[in-house]
Amino acid sequence: MMSLDRRTLEIEMQQAGRLPPGQSLTLKFPVLHYGGIPAMNLETWQFRIWGLVSKEVYVSWNEIAQLPKVSLMMDLHCVTKWSKFDTLWEGLYLHTLLDALDVQVDQKARFVVQHAPQGFSTNLPLEVALGENFLLATGYAGEPLTPEHGYPMRGVIGAIPGRKDLPDVYLWKGAKWLTGLEFLAEDRLGFWEEAGYHNEGNVWQEQRIS
Numbered sequence: 001m002m003s004l005d006r007r008t009l010e011i012e013m014q015q016a017g018r019l020p021p022g023q024s025l026t027l028k029f030p031v032l033h034y035g036g037i038p039a040m041n042l043e044t045w046q047f048r049i050w051g052l053v054s055k056e057v058y059v060s061w062n063e064i065a066q067l068p069k070v071s072l073m074m075d076l077h078c079v080t081k082w083s084k085f086d087t088l089w090e091g092l093y094l095h096t097l098l099d100a101l102d103v104q105v106d107q108k109a110r111f112v113v114q115h116a117p118q119g120f121s122t123n124l125p126l127e128v129a130l131g132e133n134f135l136l137a138t139g140y141a142g143e144p145l146t147p148e149h150g151y152p153m154r155g156v157i158g159a160i161p162g163r164k165d166l167p168d169v170y171l172w173k174g175a176k177w178l179t180g181l182e183f184l185a186e187d188r189l190g191f192w193e194e195a196g197y198h199n200e201g202n203v204w205q206e207q208r209i210s
Contacts, residue, residue, distance in 0.1 A: 013085055018075055018161060020168070020203045023083040030082055031148045034191065038117040038177050040152055047153070048115075048180035049098075052106035059101065061152060064138070067092055067100050072135055074158030077203045079170040089156055090139035094129050094181075097136060109183040113190060114155045114175035122175050122190035123199070124157075126183070133158055133166045136178065150176030159203070168203040 010025035019025065042061040050056040069090050076084045094112075098105065105126070112129045115121050128134060137156045138145060145151040155174035160166060172192050193199050198207035 009085075013083070018085065018159070019083060020077055020206070022206050023077055023081055023203075026082040026084055029084060029087075029149070030078065030080070032078065032080060033148075033176055034120060035118045037147045040147070040177065042152060045152065047178065049101070049103055049183075050180070051183035052109040052185060053098075053183050054102075054104040054106070057101050057103060059097075064092075064097075064153065067096065069138065070096075070135075072133075072160070074133060074156070074160055076156075076158045076171050077168065079172055079197065079201070079208050086161075087158065088141055089135055089137045090142075091135040091137035091153070091156070093132070094134065094136060105183055106185075108185045111184045111187045113182040113184060113188055114178055115180040115182060116175045116177045117179060120175060120177075120191045122155075122173055123188055123193060124169075124173055125187075128157075128167055128169070131166055133160050133163065133168075134174070137174075150178070153178045169201040170203055170208070172197065173201050 006025060006027050013019040013025055045061045047059040072089050074087055076087055110126055111123055112126050113121050113123050134157045136153055138153050140149060154176045155178055157169055157174045159168040196210055198210045201207050
């Protein structure tokens, strides 16, 4: 029955124009990442913002927790060819965090690199990171993030149904276990981009490999 339900939903999403080419619908939430799950201690956790900004800052988890959050429904598309629809996230828009910390981004900045433990990083154009479909997520489906999905905070980028004006990129462009954001004038490849993944990762153009 689950297989039939999944296939029925997949056809519905395809007919609605929400299933990109080469993707298959999943009812699960696959866990994929490089390396092990890092241990996070909220008492010592700090989030760093640096690069082409008005000031370098370190933010504690207590400060993050007190900021106003939004809820955002998105479709997720993984480079490994699964898609999960109508996922509900809670978190911060990037501009909300910057405004709360009184951090101005230099006009020369064009890119932002998300940093995470174990040397992991991924890059996005600044205009994409500031868009409505990129979230600094702290919760999923009404609960705090679990360790395997990026606790305590991760970048998540997806497709907002009906919003054709926003770029749809693969899920790897949002880093789990975020520890910092670096603002740059020139682009810099992240972990998977250096390994051969496409630098832009447009879902509808199937930009999986460079």
